[in-house]
Amino acid sequence: MIDWLTPETLNLLAHGVAVTIVLTLITSASSFVVGVVIGTLRLTDNRPLRLGAGAFVEVFRNIPALIQIIFWAFAFPSLFPQAARQAIFFDNAVVNWLGAVTGLSLPYYAVAACIGLVLNTSAHLAELFRAGVGTIPKEHVDAARTLGAGRRAVFWAILLPGGVRAAFPAITTRLIHNMKNTALVSFVAVPDLFHAVQGSITRSFRAIEFLTLAAVLYLLLAAAMSVLLRQIDIRLHRGRGRVRTG
Amino acid sequence: MSEQADFLLRNLPNLLIGLPGHRPGGLLMSLLLAVVGVGIGFAVAIVVGSAHTSRSRAVRWVAAGYVQVFRGVPLILLLLIVHQLLGSATVLGVVSTPLLSAFIALVLYSSSYQADIIYTGLRTVPTNLVDDARLMGSTRWEVYGHTKLPYSLRVMQPALTGQAITLFKDTSVVVILGVADLTTSARIVLGSDVTNAPYWVATYLTVGLLYFVVAFGLSRVARRGEKRLQRADLVHSLAKLG
Numbered sequence: 001m002i003d004w005l006t007p008e009t010l011n012l013l014a015h016g017v018a019v020t021i022v023l024t025l026i027t028s029a030s031s032f033v034v035g036v037v038i039g040t041l042r043l044t045d046n047r048p049l050r051l052g053a054g055a056f057v058e059v060f061r062n063i064p065a066l067i068q069i070i071f072w073a074f075a076f077p078s079l080f081p082q083a084a085r086q087a088i089f090f091d092n093a094v095v096n097w098l099g100a101v102t103g104l105s106l107p108y109y110a111v112a113a114c115i116g117l118v119l120n121t122s123a124h125l126a127e128l129f130r131a132g133v134g135t136i137p138k139e140h141v142d143a144a145r146t147l148g149a150g151r152r153a154v155f156w157a158i159l160l161p162g163g164v165r166a167a168f169p170a171i172t173t174r175l176i177h178n179m180k181n182t183a184l185v186s187f188v189a190v191p192d193l194f195h196a197v198q199g200s201i202t203r204s205f206r207a208i209e210f211l212t213l214a215a216v217l218y219l220l221l222a223a224a225m226s227v228l229l230r231q232i233d234i235r236l237h238r239g240r241g242r243v244r245t246g
Numbered sequence: 247m248s249e250q251a252d253f254l255l256r257n258l259p260n261l262l263i264g265l266p267g268h269r270p271g272g273l274l275m276s277l278l279l280a281v282v283g284v285g286i287g288f289a290v291a292i293v294v295g296s297a298h299t300s301r302s303r304a305v306r307w308v309a310a311g312y313v314q315v316f317r318g319v320p321l322i323l324l325l326l327i328v329h330q331l332l333g334s335a336t337v338l339g340v341v342s343t344p345l346l347s348a349f350i351a352l353v354l355y356s357s358s359y360q361a362d363i364i365y366t367g368l369r370t371v372p373t374n375l376v377d378d379a380r381l382m383g384s385t386r387w388e389v390y391g392h393t394k395l396p397y398s399l400r401v402m403q404p405a406l407t408g409q410a411i412t413l414f415k416d417t418s419v420v421v422i423l424g425v426a427d428l429t430t431s432a433r434i435v436l437g438s439d440v441t442n443a444p445y446w447v448a449t450y451l452t453v454g455l456l457y458f459v460v461a462f463g464l465s466r467v468a469r470r471g472e473k474r475l476q477r478a479d480l481v482h483s484l485a486k487l488g
Contacts, residue, residue: 062415062462063454063461064415064416064457066418066421067457071454074446075446075447076447079447176318180319180320184322184419194322197323215315215319215324218318218320218323219315219318219319222318
């Protein structure tokens with residue numbers, strides 16, 4: 001019945017799914033951390049830091065992810081002289097180790113793709129986190145300061161958890177968008193799910209079957225992510241009701 | 247350095263309005279794709295978003311399914327699927343081309359996002375507003391057309407413009423179908439010629455700058471417009487009161 005799904009293509013697709021999942025995990029976690037840091041810098045009293053963080057957000061948010069990925073993968077290395085390029089990007093201990101661990105033939109392209117995705121997604125997340133912090137009642141911060149809490153304590157106990165909690169539904173949407181954006185890494189020869197599907201099509205000429213399968217797999221990944229992040233969201237809100245009514 | 251400037255200057259028209267023989271292309275094509283995707287997508291989204299609030303469960307499910315499917319699939323994959331399904335078919339008397347496939351995929355994609363926004367907006371309409379309109383003798387359709395939909399569009403306007411700007415950036419992936427937009431033009435300009443390697447950085451920085459200027463500029467203009475609108479708007483004061 002499903003004669004187009006040979007063991008060979010099945011293997012290719014399985015690897016593709018694995019790469020997509022790993023890429024999603026790495027870029028989601030990194031973007032979250034970078035996003036929170038940049039979002040926090042946008043709220044500091046230090047003017048240069050604030051403006052720098054603002055520029056980061058506007059630049060990396062307003063340039064398409066695809067352009068950023070291609071830039072870091074293909075354009076950026078050409079800034080270095082030919083002789084040094086090979087040693088810096090494609091043939092050194094770190095890159096070779098990465099290649100051996102991941103099985104990628106050109107690990108730098110995967111790193112570049114991650115940089116592009118993380119810059120883009122973290123710029124969006126920074127803005128969401130900042131908006132989340134904005135919903136925290138000023139009285140909470142004032143009360144904590146009055147009780148003698150330092151600026152660090154206010155950040156860790158109020159601004160960080162409160163901002164993340166308020167922004168989490170929007171963060172979820174953005175992280176799922178980021179998962180879909182990982183399909184763009186196939187442009188720089190990273191063997192993700194989308195790349196595997198394109199490869200399977202050129203081998204079998206069964207385009208519509210593989211494209212539909214890919215759509216189903218991406219929908220499943222999006223659904224899985226939304227369930228997972230919903231669990232985190234519920235956990236973030238655990239005990240909140242009691243505090244409020246107590 | 248002057249070689250870089252020379253290369254860029256020579257190719258700037260190609261990036262802005264497309265390569266000779268492929269016009270409109272470049273940035274102009276990116277804008278065209280976004281305008282069609284957002285414009286037709288908006289009309290579709292009003293139908294789908296409203297259907298999502300229907301009293302019929304079947305209609306609600308179809309609308310929700312539409313949003314889930316077209317929003318859950320990467321745009322780049324949607325482009326390939328639409329192009330594959332159309333093949334060399336004739337749609338409404340037009341022989342299908344990569345450009346037509348791109349338009350259709352962008353409409354499907356953009357409408358699913360916009361439908362979800364409109365659906366959210368429709369659900370935030372205060373119930374007393376609807377009840378009052380019903381008491382005054384309006385039919386359900388009149389309440390929908392005169393009260394709920396205008397209210398929802400006004401409240402959701404910032405989200406809709408944000409989505410429109412996002413779609414403009416997302417059009418860059420039509421490069422997979424070879425539609426001659428800004429991203430594709432950059433790739434053609436650079437070619438596979440190794441001698442062009444020194445121009446990669448400058449070209450992609452220029453392309454990034456062009457996307458940035460349009461997207462950032464539009465978001466600034468939109469925000470200014472919203473502020474002015476909100477200052478003297480009954481709907482917004484109602485929305486704030488909740």
